[in-house]
């Protein structure tokens with residue numbers, strides 16, 4: 509009995525301690541910088557006529573409810589952002605999980621385009637079920 513309890517402490521101790529120390533990592537930031545910033549820029553400014561901005565982007569603000577689908581399945585065929593027409597293609601990021609997409613969206617709405625609202629993982633999950641490719 510005593511042995512079992514000692515064993516439990518050895519297993520659970522590090523788990524409890526580790527989960528209490530904040531890791532200091534911002535997964536949304538890491539993901540954004542790895543998966544989006546190449547084209548849309550670290551600050552979300554976009555790149556001339558090639559890549560649309562995310563910062564102060566009217567298109568994104570009007571289509572926030574489609575952002576999760578846009579990240580997973582990409583978009584093409586052209587769109588107008590702040591009066592500028594873009595005729596490119598964005599590939600879908602099929603390997604990102606719902607959680608990754610959730611982290612990216614909230615990173616963007618917190619740091620790049622504060623006109624967007626924060627979303628819950630449930631909202632993102634519901635949106636991804638209804639995506640039209």
Ligand code: HEC
Pocket residue numbers: 540543544545546547548558559560561562565566567568569575578579583584585586587589594595596597598599601612
């Ligand atoms: C390889 C370049 C590339 C990458 C990487 C990329 N995009 Fe895009 N993105 C584009 C292009 C090009 C368009 C415009 C597509 C069109 O013209 O139909 C676009 C359009 C958009 C739009 C709609 C227009 C706007 O600016 O409001 C959003 C939102 C967006 N991308 C978000 C993201 C996010 C979030 C990521 C990271 C998960 C990402 N993109 C990764 C190239 C890219």
